[in-house]
Amino acid sequence: MKTKIFLIAAAAVLFTGCRLESDDVLNYAHQDEMAFSKAEGSYAAKFDVVWNGLNANYALWDYEAEHGLNWDKVYEEFRPKFVALDSSKTTVTDKQLKALLDSVIAPLHDGHLSVQLKNHATGKYVSSGPGSLRLARERLDEYLTAARTELNLNYYAKNGLLKEYTVKSSYTIQTVAMEALKYVEAVVTRLEAIPESERTPAQNDTLALYSPIGRELSSALSLTLAGENQMAIEKYNIIAYKYQYLHIPYLEPIDPVINEYGLEVTYALFKDNIAYLKFDGFKLSAYLDDQFINQIFGGSSDATKALVTEVGDVWRAWFNAIQEHHKAGDLKGVIIDVRSNGGGLLYDSKFVLGALRQADESGGFHDCDARFKRGSGRFDYSPVMPQIMSVLDSAHVTVTAPVVVLCNCGSVSMAEHTSYGVKLFENGKLVGTRTFGGFSALSDEPSYSNNYAGYVGVENVTPVFCYIPQEVAYLLEENSKGEKIVEGYGIEPDIEVALDAETFNKVGTDNQLDRALQYIRTGN
Amino acid sequence: MTNNVNYSNRVRTMLRMTVLLSLLLLPYGAQAQWRLGVNGGATWNHYSINKQYMTDYRYVDEWGGMAGVTTQYNFFDWLGLRGELNFVQRNYRHTRYEYADRLNVRYENNYLLLPVTVNFSFGGQKVRGFVNAGVYGGVWLNGHYGGTECNSMGGGKSFTFSEPYAFNSQKDQRGDFGYTGGVGVEYKFHEHWLAQIEATCYYSVISSTKQYMTYQKDYRYNTTIGLKAGVSYVF
Numbered sequence: 001m002k003t004k005i006f007l008i009a010a011a012a013v014l015f016t017g018c019r020l021e022s023d024d025v026l027n028y029a030h031q032d033e034m035a036f037s038k039a040e041g042s043y044a045a046k047f048d049v050v051w052n053g054l055n056a057n058y059a060l061w062d063y064e065a066e067h068g069l070n071w072d073k074v075y076e077e078f079r080p081k082f083v084a085l086d087s088s089k090t091t092v093t094d095k096q097l098k099a100l101l102d103s104v105i106a107p108l109h110d111g112h113l114s115v116q117l118k119n120h121a122t123g124k125y126v127s128s129g130p131g132s133l134r135l136a137r138e139r140l141d142e143y144l145t146a147a148r149t150e151l152n153l154n155y156y157a158k159n160g161l162l163k164e165y166t167v168k169s170s171y172t173i174q175t176v177a178m179e180a181l182k183y184v185e186a187v188v189t190r191l192e193a194i195p196e197s198e199r200t201p202a203q204n205d206t207l208a209l210y211s212p213i214g215r216e217l218s219s220a221l222s223l224t225l226a227g228e229n230q231m232a233i234e235k236y237n238i239i240a241y242k243y244q245y246l247h248i249p250y251l252e253p254i255d256p257v258i259n260e261y262g263l264e265v266t267y268a269l270f271k272d273n274i275a276y277l278k279f280d281g282f283k284l285s286a287y288l289d290d291q292f293i294n295q296i297f298g299g300s301s302d303a304t305k306a307l308v309t310e311v312g313d314v315w316r317a318w319f320n321a322i323q324e325h326h327k328a329g330d331l332k333g334v335i336i337d338v339r340s341n342g343g344g345l346l347y348d349s350k351f352v353l354g355a356l357r358q359a360d361e362s363g364g365f366h367d368c369d370a371r372f373k374r375g376s377g378r379f380d381y382s383p384v385m386p387q388i389m390s391v392l393d394s395a396h397v398t399v400t401a402p403v404v405v406l407c408n409c410g411s412v413s414m415a416e417h418t419s420y421g422v423k424l425f426e427n428g429k430l431v432g433t434r435t436f437g438g439f440s441a442l443s444d445e446p447s448y449s450n451n452y453a454g455y456v457g458v459e460n461v462t463p464v465f466c467y468i469p470q471e472v473a474y475l476l477e478e479n480s481k482g483e484k485i486v487e488g489y490g491i492e493p494d495i496e497v498a499l500d501a502e503t504f505n506k507v508g509t510d511n512q513l514d515r516a517l518q519y520i521r522t523g524n
Numbered sequence: 525m526t527n528n529v530n531y532s533n534r535v536r537t538m539l540r541m542t543v544l545l546s547l548l549l550l551p552y553g554a555q556a557q558w559r560l561g562v563n564g565g566a567t568w569n570h571y572s573i574n575k576q577y578m579t580d581y582r583y584v585d586e587w588g589g590m591a592g593v594t595t596q597y598n599f600f601d602w603l604g605l606r607g608e609l610n611f612v613q614r615n616y617r618h619t620r621y622e623y624a625d626r627l628n629v630r631y632e633n634n635y636l637l638l639p640v641t642v643n644f645s646f647g648g649q650k651v652r653g654f655v656n657a658g659v660y661g662g663v664w665l666n667g668h669y670g671g672t673e674c675n676s677m678g679g680g681k682s683f684t685f686s687e688p689y690a691f692n693s694q695k696d697q698r699g700d701f702g703y704t705g706g707v708g709v710e711y712k713f714h715e716h717w718l719a720q721i722e723a724t725c726y727y728s729v730i731s732s733t734k735q736y737m738t739y740q741k742d743y744r745y746n747t748t749i750g751l752k753a754g755v756s757y758v759f
Contacts (some may be wrong), residue, residue, distance in 0.1 A: 018703075018729035021571075023741045027577030044712060056576075072738040346677075364679045372676065374618075376576045377733065377742050379695040383669070385686065388679035434640070441677060451676060452578050470676065 023374045028053040028456040029363075032145070039463040040492045043085035044091065046117050049464040050104065051075050053456035054268040059440070059472045060110055060372065061378040063485050068511050069107050071378070078104050091121045098126040109488035111273045111438025116465040125460060131412075131438050135487050139409050142433065143497070146340050146410045149501045155278070157252065162268050164321070169264035170287070170307050171229060175297025177236050179250040181217040184210050213243055213251075255304040261286045261296055265314040270332070273325045274520055276513075277352075279319045279339035282414040284343030284351040287312040293348075319355055321397070326397040331489060333402040333520030336418060338450065339432060339512070343413025346441060349389040353421045356399040357391065366389040367421050369474040369484075387441075387473060389421065402425060402523075404516040407432040413441070419476065419491045431496055431516045435490035440469040495519060545685075550700050558599040563720070564591040571616035572745040580621040586630060588613025590750050596643060604643040608657060612637050612726065614746040617671075619756035626682050628675035631689070633746075637662035637726060639704045655705070660726060662700040664691075689698025694736050706750075716758050724750040 025037045028049060037044035055071060064071070078089050083099055085092050097119045105115055111131035118125050135143050157165045191199065191207040223232035233254050240253045258375070263286070266278040285292045287308050292435040297308050325331035336352060349364075357365060367389040405422040407415065407430060416435045422428035443454035456466035474484040479492055500511040518524065566596030567588040575581045580719070592610030599605070612635045619628045641658030708722030731743040 019730075019745055020741065021745050022574035024574070025576040025740065029577075052740075055737070062694075133639045149646055195576075362679060363681065370675070372674075375581075375739075377576070377695070378737055379692060382673055383685055385673060385675045385678065385679035385683035385685070387675075388681070392677060443676070449676070473677075478686050 008402055017431065026052065028057075028466075030455075031458045031462050034461045036457060036464065040118075041120055043082040044079060046464050047079055047082035047104070049456065050101075050115055050117070050466065051079070053464070053466050054108075054468065055378060056376040057239070057453045057466075057468050058108075058110070058113070058375060058378075059373050059381070059453060059469060060108075060380075060487060063105075063472070063487070064109060067109065074104060074107075077400075086406070092119060094119050094122055094126050098128060101126060101128045102133055103131050107428075108139075108288070109134075109437070109485075110440060111436055111487055111490075112298040112440065112467065112469045112470055114467045116459060118463040120463065130231070130488065131436060135409060135436065135490075142409050145499060145501045146408050147497065149504055151278075151337075151339065151513075152505065152511055153266065153510075155510075155515075156268070156270075158508075161271055162274075163271055164269040164317065165268065166265045166314050166317060167264065167266075168311050169262070170258055170311045171224075171262040171264060177217060177221050177232075177254075180240075180248060181214060181221065181423070182496040183249050183251075184214045184217060188214055209243075209246065213239065213246075213248070230278070233258065252301070252303065255297070255300045256306065257296055257300060263287065263311055265311055267314045267318040267321075267336075269321050270517070272332045273330050274333045274335060274517065275318055275325070275331070276335045276337065277315070277319045279315075279341065280344055282346075282352075283353060284315060284327060285345050285347045285368050288351055289347070290316060299446050315351060319351075322399060323397055326399060331399065331401045333404065334399055335404050335406065335408040335516050335520070336422070336514070338411045338415035338418050338515070339406050339408040340410035341412070342410070343415050343438070346414060346417075347390060348414060349417070349421075350392045352418055353403075354389060354391040355378050356403055357425070358398050359391040362386065362388045364390045365421070365424075366476070367424070368415055368476060370441075370471045371450040372471050373391055375453075381472075384474060387471075389417065402520045403428045404519060406512055407434055407435050407491065407515055408499065408512075409433055409490070411491075412436040412438045416486075416491050419493075423491075424476070429495060429519055430491065430493045431495045431497060431518075431519065432493050432512050434492055437486060437488045437490040439486050439491070440471050440473040442467065443470040535556075539678075558757070558759040559596045559598070559718070559756040561594045561595075561596075561720070561756025562592070563594060563722075563752045564589070565750055565752030566590070567613050567748055567750050568616070569614040569616055569653050569748045571614075572747065580623075582617075582619045584616050584617040584619060586615035588615040588632065588748075590752060592637075594754065594756060596756070598643075602645050604645070606641045606643045606658075607641075608637075608639045608641075610637045610639065610750075611635075611665075611749065612662075612748060614668050614726075614748050616746075623674055626672065628676070629669055629671035629673060633670045633689075633732075634665045634667060635662045636665055637700070640683075641704060641706075645710070652710050652712075653706050653708070654682075654710060656723060656724070656732045657705045657721075658703070660700075660702055660704045664696070664698050664700065664732075664734070667691075672687060695733060697730060697732050697734050699730065700728050700732075700746075703728060712758075718758060719753070719754060719755050721753045722751075724752065726750065 008328050028035045039049050101117055105128045108130040114129040116125050138282045153491045156162050188210050191203055220232050237253045238250050263283045264280045268276040286296045366386045369384045370387040371384045374380045374382045403422055403425055405419050407419040411419055416439050419430050419435050423430050435517040451470045453470040457464050459465045478484055497512045497515045504510055540737055548722040567590050570585045571583045573583055590610055590612045592608050594608045596604045596606040614633045614635055634704045637660045639660035641656040643654055643656050645652045647653050647656035667689035669689050673683040675683040704726050706722050706724030708720055710718050710720040726748040729747045733744045
């Protein structure tokens with residue numbers, strides 16, 4: 001009996017737990033005191049947020065591991081360097097902090113990822129992104145050439161090669177401010193032509209007011225030349241509000257929403273009915289979809305709303321030309337130019353490739369595959385599932401003529417989906433140079449509702465902010481490198497043509513466009 | 525690393541205790557008796573995981589199946605040593621409180637387990653109760669997962685799928701080890717045959733996930749209850 005009791009008790013002892021506890025992982029999604037308080041005043045703590053935030057949220061860890069990145073080794077190598085910044089006896093400069101952040105981020109591949117740190121010593125923010133670093137490291141010349149060459153169709157228009165040609169921009173700082181400046185300068189010129197002794201006191205007062213207004217407007221406009229549209233609009237609006245009592249024609253405040261949703265659209269129809277569309281960002285929905293228009297421009301002025309319609313009309317001209325000539329049987333081809341297009345709304349798909357084809361059984365078209373994060377572990381992923389792009393709801397033809405997309409190293413995100421999507425068309429071709437390498441989509445949901453990924457912190461608020469793609473996007477077939485993930489690499493063109501910027505600047509001909517035209521016209 | 529070393533040491537200590545206890549019993553052999561049997565039944569598995577901040581994730585217990593062969597050597601009528609080879613399913617479901625219609629995936633994991641237990645029995649000649657206690661080792665054979673997934677890029681549609689689970693050698697643990705114990709009743713309906721019903725617990729002490737992240741420990745365990753019935757031939 002005693003033996004029985006002893007043995008039963010021994011058996012019970014064997015069941016003592018041997019399980020270990022997992023580490024707790026902080027939620028960095030929002031402006032959370034617990035997550036970010038230490039990072040307010042410590043560089044090492046900032047690094048901890050970046051490292052842990054990416055560790056849990058970044059969706060590409062298996063790909064990074066295959067390409068030789070050991071994230072644990074990054075921790076061991078760089079954390080001591082951030083600790084050293086905390087002990088530094090001199091003020092840590094923004095340049096120092098950015099250089100160190102660049103070193104941490106550079107090996108990653110995701111083209112959209114961006115990381116922002118607040119330098120508590122200076123109060124300023126520094127940012128870094130592996131996509132930009134990789135571009136600067138590997139393709140700087142190509143990028144600078146593309147960025148400095150303002151491609152247009154002026155040569156083709158001047159030489160009678162186009163039946164129709166329209167360019168419209170809603171970046172009104174360039175148009176409205178210029179009109180206001182012209183008016184003010186005309187008044188100043190007229191008044192200055194009158195000898196001072198012959199001017200009336202009212203004319204002298206007007207001249208005294210209008211001269212500085214002209215200088216201020218010129219100063220605001222000069223910011224647009226440097227690409228600082230937001231600052232230009234802010235400065236222009238200050239001028240407009242300051243002098244609104246003078247009721248100067250055209251001098252009205254510009255709607256700030258234009259800065260986020262400003263768009264330039266170009267439509268041309270070549271003599272042989274090749275319909276050309278170019279736009280500088282995937283924001284077409286803001287000008288073409290009623291829901292988007294109401295949401296974005298619902299509170300804007302009538303002038304802004306009229307401008308929205310005008311920009312939308314350019315796309316409608318392109319779309320209608322395609323419908324008309326396809327039905328007439330004389331549509332030669334379609335060219336969609338997404339060179340130096342930084343991407344934007346996924347919804348825009350319906351106004352681009354989705355306007356040229358019908359929906360398949362998915363309700364749209366199967367553009368690529370996607371995988372999402374499903375846990376805080378580095379390798380916690382969902383199964384791979386199809387990514388569906390939207391197709392235009394209203395009636396439209398299925399284009400059977402050749403469709404060419406033009407791309408370059410500045411074609412990012414949705415521009416890359418458009419670049420890849422045309423390769424899936426039987427009648428499609430991609431011409432230009434390899435795209436940027438930011439194929440995986442971001443989320444505009446600041447909360448973690450769907451995929452528990454997308455954001456670390458709040459931009460310009462928390463001491464650390466990371467904008468992290470919520471997915472990994474896969475090509476449907478392997479590329480020439482035998483890979484389906486193209487982050488940090490890009491979409492390879494079917495016909496590779498580097499831009500001859502020198503000839504464009506001298507003559508005005510666009511050799512990449514010419515190659516696309518050649519393909520459409522000859523099949524070669 | 526330190527945790528893994530302590531972990532392994534504790535497991536080795538428990539194994540040694542089991543073997544020592546078994547050896548202590550050898551001098552008591554008198555009415556030794558072999559039996560060989562088969563059994564089958566259902567499993568109910570609980571998957572333990574730290575959800576972290578994903579508070580609306582749910583890991584739901586799931587049913588599965590089990591089947592196996594049993595051999596037992598009785599030193600006395602009340603004490604024996606039992607070995608089994610069991611196919612055991614350790615399943616669970618991953619879903620969400622808020623988006624259950626968009627994330628609802630069942631994971632099926634098929635294991636081959638080798639429990640070794642000490643069997644204590646009590647009662648009469650025909651009907652006896654018993655208690656088993658011991659350890660098991662095992663291996664993950666294969667898996668399958670399927671259901672509905674939330675597809676943020678799916679044009680508003682969820683993704684329905686059913687496919688074999690691809691073992692990730694960096695992340696997934698192939699081997700398993702843990703404690704096992706059970707209670708049951710047997711009925712000897714013939715001189716050489718008896719029937720048993722039993723409830724067994726398999727309590728894994730090895731995480732189903734490898735610790736591939738140096739600076740984030742992530743342990744996940746299966747606890748499986750088996751309800752089985754079987755017959756044995758008594759030699």
